[in-house]
Amino acid sequence: AQKVTQAQTEISVVEKEDVTLDCVYETRDTTYYLFWYKQPPSGELVFLIRRNSFDEQNEISGRYSWNFQKSTSSFNFTITASQVVDSAVYFCALNNAGGTSYGKLTFGQGTILTVHP
């Protein structure tokens, strides 16, 4: 079984604050992929990043950074110096590439981020 938990339902910050979105996952497989997707108020779903289970190197892309820690089964997402345009629902997702459920993609409940000017 695979499961993704995003315990933060809603986060509200003021522009320029840093914010971290938490993602905790459960899987019995050793080969898996983790993702973050963004859903802005316009409603479309946009891919942000993918990490595989063999690569724990953290990644930075502009104001976005991701911290993958297998020891705590977490894949957290940090936005530095947040901006109003970062306001969106953010989803974490998991695919067990090596297991019997390899065709499934499991999403978390989503975190609604609101950045106030």
Next chain:
Amino acid sequence: EAQVTQNPRYLITVTGKKLTVTCSQNMNHEYMSWYRQDPGLGLRQIYYSMNVEVTDKGDVPEGYKVSRKEKRNFPLILESPSPNQTSLYFCASSLTAPYQPQHFGDGTRLSIL
């Protein structure tokens, strides 16, 4: 333009009246899937298809059917819709598998009265 197209975008209908939501992609993708999005529950996978004529259940398949007769199309069928199927539905595709980034359609908002 590479895209996943869903139709209709909005639909209000009544309990028990069969409906089909179409999904078509023009990227020659093998993997396609359907999700429903509900407040507090996130996105939940309904069905997925690894290729033509290959479909399998996701986490919430009850009350839904799918077919994959052609690579580009993956319709979602509600044979006897009920109010608990009122939701926002997304179709998605990727080149070969779910471990690749998904391309999502714009969503279909279904209201079943």
